[in-house]
Each structure stands twice: as structure tokens, then as C-alpha cells.
Amino acid sequence: MIWQLDLSILSLIVVCAFATIMVKDLLSAAIIFGAYSFLMCLLWTELGAVDVAFTEASVGAGVSTVLFIAAVHQTSRIVKPRKSGRMLSKAVGLVAALLMGLVLVIAEADFPGFASPFSPASLHLSPYYITQTLHDTNVPNIVTSVLADYRGFDTMFETAVIFTAGLAVIAILRRYKRDDSTEIPESYTISEGYPDTIIRFVARQLVPFIQLFALYVVAHGHHSPGGGFQGGVILGASFILLAISFDTRMIIGLMSEKSNILLGNIGVLIYAGIGFLCLLLGANFLDYSILSKVLPATDKIMARSHGMLGIEIGVAIAVMAIVISIYINIISHGKYDKG
Amino acid sequence: MQSIISDYNYWIYILLMMIGLYAMLAKNNLVKKVIGMSIFQTAIIVFYVSIGAKEDASIPIIAHGPGHGAVEAAIDVAHYANPLPHVLMLTAIVVSVGTLGVALAICLGIHRRYKSLEEDEIQEQL
Numbered sequence: 001m002i003w004q005l006d007l008s009i010l011s012l013i014v015v016c017a018f019a020t021i022m023v024k025d026l027l028s029a030a031i032i033f034g035a036y037s038f039l040m041c042l043l044w045t046e047l048g049a050v051d052v053a054f055t056e057a058s059v060g061a062g063v064s065t066v067l068f069i070a071a072v073h074q075t076s077r078i079v080k081p082r083k084s085g086r087m088l089s090k091a092v093g094l095v096a097a098l099l100m101g102l103v104l105v106i107a108e109a110d111f112p113g114f115a116s117p118f119s120p121a122s123l124h125l126s127p128y129y130i131t132q133t134l135h136d137t138n139v140p141n142i143v144t145s146v147l148a149d150y151r152g153f154d155t156m157f158e159t160a161v162i163f164t165a166g167l168a169v170i171a172i173l174r175r176y177k178r179d180d181s182t183e184i185p186e187s188y189t190i191s192e193g194y195p196d197t198i199i200r201f202v203a204r205q206l207v208p209f210i211q212l213f214a215l216y217v218v219a220h221g222h223h224s225p226g227g228g229f230q231g232g233v234i235l236g237a238s239f240i241l242l243a244i245s246f247d248t249r250m251i252i253g254l255m256s257e258k259s260n261i262l263l264g265n266i267g268v269l270i271y272a273g274i275g276f277l278c279l280l281l282g283a284n285f286l287d288y289s290i291l292s293k294v295l296p297a298t299d300k301i302m303a304r305s306h307g308m309l310g311i312e313i314g315v316a317i318a319v320m321a322i323v324i325s326i327y328i329n330i331i332s333h334g335k336y337d338k339g
Numbered sequence: 340m341q342s343i344i345s346d347y348n349y350w351i352y353i354l355l356m357m358i359g360l361y362a363m364l365a366k367n368n369l370v371k372k373v374i375g376m377s378i379f380q381t382a383i384i385v386f387y388v389s390i391g392a393k394e395d396a397s398i399p400i401i402a403h404g405p406g407h408g409a410v411e412a413a414i415d416v417a418h419y420a421n422p423l424p425h426v427l428m429l430t431a432i433v434v435s436v437g438t439l440g441v442a443l444a445i446c447l448g449i450h451r452r453y454k455s456l457e458e459d460e461i462q463e464q465l
Contacts, residue, residue: 017355020378029374040384047388049392049428055433059433059436063436068370070443074450075456082457082458082459089364093364094365100357101354114348119390141399141401143425146423147426165440224400225400330443
């Protein structure tokens with residue numbers, strides 16, 4: 001950790017946060033927010049949290065920015081000033097923010113010293129994870145083993161939360177033809193645009209490599225940063241790239257609404273199914289070591305490693321399907337049409 | 340003075356949280372409020388990851404010899420960053436894209452009905 005680098009990245013982050021809030025154009029705000037996320041990603045790498053950095057790079061700087069731009073594209077771009085009560089709302093916001101800041105500054109006095117190896121958070125549970133991971137599971141990436149094995153329940157319900165979020169977006173936005181009474185005016189739909197040969201060619205050439213990389217990220221998450229969440233988001237992003245450079249209809253042809261929901265279901269089911277398989281074989285829910293009974297040529301330790309790979313694949317499938325589904329819903333205003 | 344320099348991560352996280360809260364309360368535009376919410380979320384993530392950081396620590400991937408099962412003799416705990424906050428925040432980031440999608444979907448639904456994303460214009464129509 002280099003404190004000069006840390007400090008300069010942090011000050012840039014604060015500048016970006018101010019700029020996103022202050023700028024009047026929502027498209028610029030979305031793009032500055034992407035830069036903000038990317039700086040965050042640098043900060044995580046610098047603090048040693050490589051898995052978090054990977055997630056932030058694919059989710060924060062990638063998919064979030066695309067979702068913001070899609071939403072801005074579908075609505076209006078310019079922020080109008082408040083007609084009345086501007087000073088009042090600003091004063092209320094400032095007072096609340098300052099009050100919260102004051103409370104946090106007072107609380108800061110009791111925090112453990114920054115980057116101290118003896119802070120309470122690093123003394124109780126994490127030494128066990130750090131020293132026992134290789135012995136218990138044969139997975140050198142501690143983050144993966146904690147995510148998928150020691151705290152497997154937590155991750156299973158996180159996956160369920162993402163699945164629920166995808167369902168919520170569909171429930172809010174999806175419109176079927178027959179009850180399409182509130183037709184949005186023509187100015188809000190996007191013109192077809194002219195086909196740009198260069199963009200289309202490059203996108204088409206890049207997509208297989210992106211997907212190959214995503215599969216590598218999923219499969220190699222045991223030994224390097226990465227895993228189901230990151231790989232799934234990258235897989236979803238490759239489809240979104242196709243949707244942006246070609247046409248949303250083409251993506252709907254490749255990944256229809258039905259197959260998206262089905263894949264999301266399958267992903268969550270793979271996760272829960274592996275858990276139930278462990279239960280059926282006579283161990284606790286998500287206790288992968290029992291899987292050595294069904295997997296050929298594995299001992300209990302390697303079975304935990306393979307069990308993690310299985311649930312990572314489930315997570316990747318679910319996350320990919322939900323990311324694509326959210327994007328298609330937002331860009332097409334729930335009509336599964338052009339965009 | 341010493342604490343200001345050594346604990347700058349904590350000060351920045353407080354500042355980011357204040358910016359996020361201000362945007363959520365004072366901004367008129369709904370998309371701006373959603374951006375404020377995301378900044379608030381990242382502020383909390385900064386806090387957690389800062390807690391997990393250790394001085395002169397490496398990334399939480401254990402260096403191991405070639406081949407599987409080559410366990411090093413002794414693993415020094417102080418040599419690896421605390422992996423627990425990383426795990427919690429990794430899933431938090433992925434969930435945040437889910438909540439962001441839902442929030443933007445609600446914004447689009449409001450825009451579909453009221454043709455506006457400005458808080459005061461929507462309130463006039465209510």
C-alpha cells in the first residue's frame with residue numbers, strides 16, 4: 001500500500017462525486033459516474049481487494065454505466081431546476097448531510113487505526129480463513145473459498161436477491177401488446193440508426209473472446225481473482241455489447257425473455273440443488289465434502305473445491321441472465337422491441 | 340493532525356456519504372437521486388474495504404508451490420489482507436447493480452406515467 005497513491009485516488013474520487021452531482025446533463029453525469037467507479041476499482045486494487053476491484057470494474061464501471069445511459073436515453077437528458085423552494089430543499093439536504101457527517105466524525109475517534117493488522121476486524125474470524133483455506137479446501141484464493149464454502153448460505157441468498165431484482169424489473173416495466181394503453185410518444189423511441197460497419201465488425205470479432213475470457217474467469221476463480229459473479233457479469237456484458245452495436249431485437253432473438261428467466265431459474269437451482277445433494281448424501285446443507293461419494297477420484301478436500309466450482313457456474317448463469325434481462329427491459333421500455 | 344493524515348480513508352468515506360445523502364435529499368431529478376444512492380453505497384464499501392486493509396499486506400490469495408496440494412509450511416496471517424470484508428463487499432456490489440436496475444425501472448415507470456423525472460413537476464400532477 002502506497003499512501004501517496006491512495007490519497008491521490010481518493011481525492012480524484014471526491015472530485016468525481018461532486019461533478020456527478022453538480023453537472024446539469026444526465027448523460028455526462030452517467031459517464032462521470034463510470035469514471036468514478038473506475039477510480040474506485042483502482043482504489044480497491046491498491047488496498048489489496050483484487051476480487052472487489054474485478055467486480056467493480058465489470059459491474060460498477062461497466063454494466064451500471066450502461067444501465068444509466070439506457071435509462072437516460074429512454075427519458076429526458078436535461079435536469080430542470082426546481083421551480084420553487086430551491087433554497088429550502090438545499091438547506092434541508094445540507095443540514096442533514098452535515099449532521100450525519102458530524103455524528104460519523106465523532107464516531108471516527110473510536111475506530112481502529114487505518115491499515116492496522118491488529119484491528120478487531122482482523123483478529124477473530126479472518127485468521128482462521130487465511131490459515132486453514134488451503135488445508136480445508138485446497139483453494140488458494142481465500143475470497144473464493146469464503147464466498148462459496150464458508151459463507152455459502154450468504155452467497156446463495158445474494159444470488160436469490162439478484163434473481164428477485166430481475167423479476168421486479170420485469171414486473172415494473174414489462175408491457176404486453178394487448179394492455180398497451182399508455183403508448184409513449186414517438187420522440188422517445190429511438191430511430192433505427194445507420195449500421196456502422198466498423199463498430200459491428202469489431203463487436204462481432206470481440207464477442208467470442210470476451211465470452212471465452214468470462215468462462216476462464218468463472219473456472220479459474222479458485223486460483224486468481226474472479227468467480228461466478230464477475231464471470232456472469234462479463235458474459236452478460238458481451239450480449240449487451242452485441243445489443244448496442246447491432247440491434248436489441250437481435251439479442252432478443254438470441255436470448256428471449258423465456259430463456260432468460262429460465263436460465264436465471266436454472267442458475268439459482270444449480271446452487272440450491274448442490275446444497276440439497278449434500279443434504280441427501282447425509283451431510284449438512286452446502287457441505288461439499290460429502291460430494292466425494294459421488295464424484296469419481298476425489299477426496300473430501302478436492303470435493304469441496306469441485307463443489308465451489310459447481311455453485312460458481314450456477315451463480316454465473318443466474319447473473320448473466322438477469323443482467324441481460326434488466327438491460328433489455330430498460331432499453332426497450334418493457335416492450336421487448338427495438339432500442 | 341496525526342490522525343487526520345493516517346485515517347484519511349475514513350474521512351473520505353464520511354465525505355462521500357455526505358455527498359450521497361445530500362444528493363438523495365436535495366436533488367430534484369430522480370436519476371440524480373439514484374446516482375446519490377449509488378455514491379452512498381460505494382461510501383459504505385470504502386469503509387468496509389478500509390477496515391480489511393493491512394499495512395504491508397498482500398492480496399488474499401495464498402502463494403503456493405507448483406501443483407495442487409503443495410501447502411506452504413506456515414502461513415503468516417499479517418501477510419494477507421483480511422478477506423472477510425472483501426467477500427461481503429463483492430456480493431454487495433453485485434446486489435447494488437440489481438437495486439440500481441430496480442430503481443431505474445421505477446424511474447422509467449414514473450416517466451411513462453407523468454412524462455417527467457422532476458420531483459416538483461410530478462408532485463404538481465399528483
